[in-house]
């Protein structure tokens with residue numbers, strides 16, 4: 001079955017839904033495929049307190065339901081399912097969905113986001129699911145650990161930035177670095193080293209996230225050189241070992257940087273190297289990665305798509 005649309009939106013985080021709201025209100029009748037994780041990364045966040053307009057905060061999943069309702073109100077067609085393949089070699093952009101539909105879209109907005117990498121420990125995943133103290137975003141969740149002790153794993157710029165952010169809120173931050181050196185830029189690593197309430201443990205791996213079944217109470221770590229195990233008490237365990245942008249299916253057509261993020265063709269716009277294909281949110285953002293910035297670029301992508309369609313007439 002071939003379906004034609006003026007605007008296909010791939011992905012349903014804040015970027016995708018904001019793009020949908022703008023595109024639908026511009027009468028573009030957008031079609032959205034929600035993707036593998038409907039609602040995106042925010043559905044794994046407990047409380048969102050930094051999205052303007054929610055003075056009391058809102059849970060991540062609830063916020064995504066509201067964004068979805070808002071997109072539906074303006075006649076976005078939202079489908080569960082995901083896009084498996086694209087062909088952006090012609091004027092009409094062809095995409096194939098897992099339900100067998102072939103979509104011919106005049107414009108495409110890529111809002112597939114990025115996925116935080118996790119260690120993969122069972123205990124880590126358990127407390128991530130319960131919302132009991134595992135997080136991959138210090139800026140989102142650090143506030144909940146004010147005046148408490150936290151542990152963060154990672155040694156890149158993100159880990160350093162997040163450790164420093166946490167150090168302003170928490171009494172103590174323990175940073176677990178698996179090698180004997182940082183990967184982060186010198187300036188970021190130095191800043192962490194010079195922060196009195198950050199303790200850095202080199203050659204240290206996470207062995208287990210400890211807890212009482214509901215909440216995290218500590219982390220058991222292992223010295224990679226000696227094999228020695230020890231427990232560090234904490235209430236929050238932050239994972240900052242990188243993100244993976246969900247851009248694999250686009251790589252034959254869309255210019256990506258060396259880490260897989262989509263490159264903007266023209267800074268200050270949402271344009272990719274393919275005319276009529278735009279990008280919004282974390283699929284092109286390794287710096288800010290916030291719901292509000294994703295929503296902002298979703299708006300830009302819909303406006304750029306609308307202007308592109310107008311220019312084709």
Ligand code: NDP
Pocket residue numbers: 119153154155156157158159161178179182183184240241242243286287
């Ligand atoms: P990176 O890929 O740069 O770093 C990931 C870190 O996680 C590495 O230190 C790696 O260790 C560690 N790691 C990976 N897997 C594990 C594991 N299983 N256990 C323990 N540690 C692990 O990711 P970032 O998110 O930090 O940065 C991504 C990009 O974004 C970089 O280009 C960075 O410069 C940029 N960035 C820039 C910022 C800025 O300029 N303000 C802020 C944030 C990011 P190892 O070193 O041993 O491989």
